[in-house]
Amino acid sequence: xxxxxxxxxxxxxxxLKAVDDFNITIEKGQLYGLIGPNxxxxxxxxxxLTGVYKPDCGRILLDGQDITGHKTAAINRAGIARTxxxxxxxxxxSVLDNVKVGLHNHYRYSTLAGIFRLPSYRKAEKDMDERxxxxxxxxDLDREFAYKASNLPYGKQRKLEIARAMATDPKLLLLDEPxxxxxxxxxxxxxxxxxxxxDHFDMTILLIEHDMKLVSGICERLTVxxxxxxxxxxxxxxxxxxxxxxxxxxxE
Amino acid sequence: MMSFLSxxxxxxxxxxxxxxxxxxxxxxxxxxxxxNFAHGDIIMVGGFTVFTIVSTMGGSPVAxxxxxxxxxxxxxxxxxxxxxxxxxxxxxLAVLITAIGVSYLLQNVALLIFGSNARQFTSVVTLPPLKLxxxxxxxxxxxxxxxxxxxxxxxxxxxxxxxxxxxQAMLAVSEDxxxxxxxxxxVNGTIAVTFAIGSALAAVxxxxxxxxxxSLTPYTGSMPGIKAFVAAVFGGIGSIPGAxxxxxxxxxxxxxxxxxxxxQLSDAIVFSVLILVxxxxxxxxxxxxxxxxx
Amino acid sequence: xxxxxxxxxxxxxxxxxxxIASYLLIQALIAGDLINSLLKGLLVPxxxxxxxxxxxxxxxxxxxxxxxxxxxxxxxxxxxxAFFNQMMEPSLPSDQLRFLIALFVGAAxxxxxxxxxxxxxxxxxxxxxxxxTLAFGEIIKNVINVLYVGVDSRGIHLSxxxxxxxxxxxxxxxxxxxxxxxxxxxxxxxxxxGIILVLITLFIxxxxxxxxxxxxxxxxxxxxxxxxxxxIDITKYKLMAFSVSAALAGVAGVLYAHNLATLAATPKNFGxxxxxxxLVFVVMGGIGSIRGSxxxAVVLTLLPEMLRGLxxxxxxxxxxxxxxxMLLTSSPRAIEMRERFFAFRKTGKKGA
Numbered sequence: 001x002x003x004x005x006x007x008x009x010x011x012x013x014x015x016l017k018a019v020d021d022f023n024i025t026i027e028k029g030q031l032y033g034l035i036g037p038n039x040x041x042x043x044x045x046x047x048x049l050t051g052v053y054k055p056d057c058g059r060i061l062l063d064g065q066d067i068t069g070h071k072t073a074a075i076n077r078a079g080i081a082r083t084x085x086x087x088x089x090x091x092x093x094s095v096l097d098n099v100k101v102g103l104h105n106h107y108r109y110s111t112l113a114g115i116f117r118l119p120s121y122r123k124a125e126k127d128m129d130e131r132x133x134x135x136x137x138x139x140d141l142d143r144e145f146a147y148k149a150s151n152l153p154y155g156k157q158r159k160l161e162i163a164r165a166m167a168t169d170p171k172l173l174l175l176d177e178p179x180x181x182x183x184x185x186x187x188x189x190x191x192x193x194x195x196x197x198x199d200h201f202d203m204t205i206l207l208i209e210h211d212m213k214l215v216s217g218i219c220e221r222l223t224v225x226x227x228x229x230x231x232x233x234x235x236x237x238x239x240x241x242x243x244x245x246x247x248x249x250x251x252e
Numbered sequence: 253m254m255s256f257l258s259x260x261x262x263x264x265x266x267x268x269x270x271x272x273x274x275x276x277x278x279x280x281x282x283x284x285x286x287x288n289f290a291h292g293d294i295i296m297v298g299g300f301t302v303f304t305i306v307s308t309m310g311g312s313p314v315a316x317x318x319x320x321x322x323x324x325x326x327x328x329x330x331x332x333x334x335x336x337x338x339x340x341x342x343x344x345l346a347v348l349i350t351a352i353g354v355s356y357l358l359q360n361v362a363l364l365i366f367g368s369n370a371r372q373f374t375s376v377v378t379l380p381p382l383k384l385x386x387x388x389x390x391x392x393x394x395x396x397x398x399x400x401x402x403x404x405x406x407x408x409x410x411x412x413x414x415x416x417x418x419x420q421a422m423l424a425v426s427e428d429x430x431x432x433x434x435x436x437x438x439v440n441g442t443i444a445v446t447f448a449i450g451s452a453l454a455a456v457x458x459x460x461x462x463x464x465x466x467s468l469t470p471y472t473g474s475m476p477g478i479k480a481f482v483a484a485v486f487g488g489i490g491s492i493p494g495a496x497x498x499x500x501x502x503x504x505x506x507x508x509x510x511x512x513x514x515x516q517l518s519d520a521i522v523f524s525v526l527i528l529v530x531x532x533x534x535x536x537x538x539x540x541x542x543x544x545x546x
Numbered sequence: 547x548x549x550x551x552x553x554x555x556x557x558x559x560x561x562x563x564x565x566i567a568s569y570l571l572i573q574a575l576i577a578g579d580l581i582n583s584l585l586k587g588l589l590v591p592x593x594x595x596x597x598x599x600x601x602x603x604x605x606x607x608x609x610x611x612x613x614x615x616x617x618x619x620x621x622x623x624x625x626x627x628a629f630f631n632q633m634m635e636p637s638l639p640s641d642q643l644r645f646l647i648a649l650f651v652g653a654a655x656x657x658x659x660x661x662x663x664x665x666x667x668x669x670x671x672x673x674x675x676x677x678x679t680l681a682f683g684e685i686i687k688n689v690i691n692v693l694y695v696g697v698d699s700r701g702i703h704l705s706x707x708x709x710x711x712x713x714x715x716x717x718x719x720x721x722x723x724x725x726x727x728x729x730x731x732x733x734x735x736x737x738x739x740g741i742i743l744v745l746i747t748l749f750i751x752x753x754x755x756x757x758x759x760x761x762x763x764x765x766x767x768x769x770x771x772x773x774x775x776x777x778i779d780i781t782k783y784k785l786m787a788f789s790v791s792a793a794l795a796g797v798a799g800v801l802y803a804h805n806l807a808t809l810a811a812t813p814k815n816f817g818x819x820x821x822x823x824x825l826v827f828v829v830m831g832g833i834g835s836i837r838g839s840x841x842x843a844v845v846l847t848l849l850p851e852m853l854r855g856l857x858x859x860x861x862x863x864x865x866x867x868x869x870x871x872m873l874l875t876s877s878p879r880a881i882e883m884r885e886r887f888f889a890f891r892k893t894g895k896k897g898a
Contacts, residue, residue, distance in 0.1 A: 052546050076777035088772035090765045101765040102776045114757025115750055146550045168776050335869055338877040346876035349829045352822055353868030360862040485677045520688035523681035531666050546771055
């Protein structure tokens with residue numbers, strides 16, 4: 001069974017079809033790219049997948065479970081985590097606490113236990129700290145754990161967003177332009193990190209990216225979107241050589 | 253029936269005062285994105301200016317009204333320049349607290365000058381009441397003048413905003429301050445003009461309010477100020493027709509509630525209606541929908 | 547990691563120590579008879595203001611929503627507590643015990659109102675939320691002013707008209723008398739009890755902030771959309787913060803009710819002006835800083851009293867202080883100047 005199966009979803013805003021009859025199937029463990037010119041509807045698809053918008057029609061299945069129209073928080077609990085194009089960290093919380101918020105649903109104790117510092121609080125907090133530090137180490141952020149998130153340099157903020165998403169222990173990770181604003185060195189490092197996450201956590205990843213070096217370097221399959229329509233779909237090498245795709249990118 | 257009509261017309265009149273105050277609130281909010289809590293106290297200053305000119309110095313009511321407009325306009329612009337402009341890019345809460353400080357300041361200066369005892373305000377409108385339906389329905393001249401003033405102000409303001417360069421600049425600044433600056437609009441000047449107009453309107457509202465309810469204290473402005481703020485939100489804050497509709501509706505609801513339900517509970521009823529409206533339309537009757545981009 | 551944990555612990559300890567030290571100092575001053583009766587009369591109100599400021603900070607600073615109706619919750623708590631006290635007087639003769647239970651009753655009723663009001667209100671944003679909380683505060687005050695409640699052997703009777711329409715039996719007692727409010731609640735509140743309640747408030751708020759719940763609430767404050775995307779239930783945690791904040795305001799209300807012979811809902815004690823006064827404490831103390839709230843509440847309550855000699859000018863000075871403080875602390879130019887100054891001092895030290 002595919003990890004993500006999207007069937008014929010569409011959405012329009014005030015008469016404009018932002019996404020029209022979109023389909024995608026992603027197998028477990030795949031590293032999948034969603035590309036297309038600006039305004040093609042890529043982020044809108046992420047918003048549909050994560051319940052920020054509800055599709056006008058169509059179905060979304062995650063690991064066989066129908067999550068169409070569910071709320072954002074419920075979809076995360078079902079197993080989709082994401083990052084944002086414009087970074088959205090909890091800016092006044094520490095790096096560690098950002099990740100611990102991601103762990104929220106996996107280490108539970110009641111509010112009262114928290115106020116009265118009951119054993120369940122101590123145990124869960126200790127486990128959370130350990131788990132969060134492990135994750136931070138993976139993303140090379142462990143030394144900055146006590147920093148305020150907004151004080152991190154840009155590239156590390158992007159990494160922290162991925163770490164926070166991974167903390168929710170997802171089945172599918174959505175990355176929205178992870179390399180935006182990075183220099184070539186940072187991008188190269190990011191590619192390694194994404195590959196590592198996939199291999200180490202056996203993660204299924206769908207990413208939106210404009211950086212063709214990153215896309216061709218790590219994505220196994222691609223879907224190309226243009227004006228809300230699917231233009232092409234297939235293995236990365238084939239898709240990038242498709243004359244239609246080249247035309248859409250370079251203009252006719 | 254006649255009594256209903258009379259309550260209704262008085263409601264429209266009270267609502268007109270709210271609407272005039274709410275216009276000031278809404279314009280300032282639309283352009284400076286701040287809740288000017290001191291706006292209600294400008295009304296009080298307007299009232300005391302007329303009181304001083306007419307009752308203490310024996311001047312004519314027209315001179316009193318003109319003086320109060322001048323005083324309030326200057327006051328409004330000064331407050332903006334001294335207290336609000338330095339905080340233009342500060343957190344909204346800091347601006348709110350400053351406005352509250354200004355409100356306390358105005359109240360306490362008035363308290364020092366005029367004391368806390370209520371002063372009897374002589375109405376500036378001295379025409380006889382209008383008798384309709386064979387004398388069964390009597391409408392006071394203040395009521396009529398208030399409603400007419402409100403209509404005139406509404407028309408004048410709409411023309412000003414749509415037909416003049418300054419008015420267009422105000423729209424531009426309220427839409428996007430940064431872009432307006434880049435287009436060469438003098439943002440500080442435009443905001444100052446907005447405060448001037450809002451404060452002049454508050455002066456007019458003060459005169460009308462005190463003519464209808466002739467007891468004047470340093471705290472006279474605060475409750476009508478809050479109600480007008482409610483009216484502005486009710487109509488959709490930032491929207492000029494919204495302030496008008498919100499104000500008049502609020503006045504009518506308040507007066508009818510006082511007459512037919514309970515005079516003590518009328519405030520609670522007014523506020524409950526506000527809450528109900530906001531639950532159905534979270535940005536007020538004519539407010540624009542705000543959506544967050546993800 | 548250990549150092550990081552310790553920092554939080556040290557910060558919290560300083561806050562508690564500050565409260566306890568002030569308490570001991572004042573007790574010493576009272577023992578030495580070095581304190582005037584005016585200040586003595588202010589001790590319980592100071593505790594009330596501190597609890598209100600700390601609890602409002604939970605909504606404004608930690609949850610990040612502007613509430614202008616905090617006095618409404620205090621009002622609900624005060625009346626619920628005082629009503630309970632009087633109703634139970636025949637069956638529970640101990641004043642202290644009734645006061646203790648009344649604290650829980652006041653907190654519970656205020657929390658219930660917090661949830662009731664929070665469900666619709668928390669859907670709104672920013673200034674709309676502020677105006678609706680203000681409206682709720684005014685409604686509560688207004689309704690209590692026309693509320694008559696009496697008890698007799700058949701139970702509790704309510705009316706919005708007058709005493710007669712309660713239809714009480716001969717032996718019945720009227721407890722809430724409209725605008726006259728509740729009279730004759732025993733003055734059980736003391737400074738010591740007030741301080742204990744302040745410490746409990748601090749314990750609840752500080753521990754909540756540094757727990758899973760607090761993190762979720764602050765995550766919502768910092769970025770609602772991101773919080774949702776990691777599976778945080780927004781409504782649940784917003785309501786949690788709002789109702790805990792309301793419950794603590796209710797406790798302050800009960801304390802208030804047990805410090806007065808007559809409890810009536812006037813614009814002065816429970817109106818929006820009171821809500822604003824509390825908000826001023828929170829903002830002046832630094833939004834989100836619990837210790838700041840405490841200090842600001844104490845200083846800003848004492849300031850007008852210290853200026854009593856200046857009589858008519860004291861509120862004027864208060865207003866000016868408010869404006870000048872905001873201009874100095876929040877205007878972008880002042881912040882820039884301050885940062886430059888501190889940067890200079892730091893580099894100066896390094897150079898030396």
